[in-house]
Amino acid sequence: MTLAIGIKYPVKQLDRLLKQGSVTPEAIVLASDSRWTYPNGHFKDYGAKLFQLGGDAGAVYAGKSALGELCLTGLRNRLKAQQVPHSSYFQKIAQQTFQEVYKQVSKGICQSERVLYMLLGVCESSGKAELYRFRFDTDFEPEQLAGIQAIGCREPGKIFGKLLEHELNRRVREELSSRRRHQKDLAYLNKLGLKIPIPITPYDIAMTAGYSLNAIIESNVSNLVGGKLQCAVITKEDGFQPLSLAYTTDPTNEGPGFTRATVQQSKLETAIPGLFGCYSLND
DSSP: OOOEEEEEOOGGGGGHHTTTBBBBBEEEEEEEOEEEEESSOOOOOBBOEEEEEEEEEEEEEEEOOOHHHHHHHHHHHHHHHHTTTTTHHHHHHHHHHHHHHHHGGGGHHHHGGGOOEEEEEETTTOOOOEEEEEEEEGGTTOOOOOOOEEEHHHHHHHHHHHHHHHHHHHHHHHHHHHHHHHHHHHHHHHTTTTTOBBBBOOOEEEEEEHHHHHHHHHHTTTTTTTSEEEEEEETTEEEEOOOEEEEOOOOOOOSSEEOOOOOOOOGGGGGTTTOOSSSSOOO
């Protein structure tokens, strides 16, 4: 299967900061591992699971790779032709495309291997971000979601959610503690009508999500989740922005240095040769 993540920002853990008058733009975070697992138990760790659909839209999938790639290719082509990737019909276009492609392609695939789940994220020019889930067993009826969502392997997904929520709660407690120490300064800013931005940005969420997903991969919780990460953030200002993440276990930086957590784009492969790559809109 795989473990793929979609996050609608801001997440509920930030509510306590928002209630204090803080502001933050909406955004989407998408992430996935890169392992393909074959019916015979063999696996390959450079499979493209994260796809750019437009200037500020993207998707991750879990399930049969050929189905996922063809469905997302079909959607990208249709959005490109209509030039309205963020219209109110976005979810309808997606459902129609997935239904048509899935019905056509799945005929030649064994019934037990027709599993497919997808998370689609979009951030409109207005700044409104939306996250949708599509499932093969509900005829790809779009489900609009909020917060932290996972598709694919269930147990690793639950562990991921707990890891990320724990870290976010810790970061929020630290920020609230800092604000208590600077109450007078904050009260003065509020009196001037100035809003305090939340220091935990969508990119911070993406890095924390990447750390949590990488921890699951390295712990070998499931042999269906592996390889390196694929991660992107979608915002009004930057559009679809793929991220390169690295980590170190030595805070003094005197050890071996940083280890790359995300897969190199040049190494990613698609199950069907000739389909578009992970991030590029030009191929």
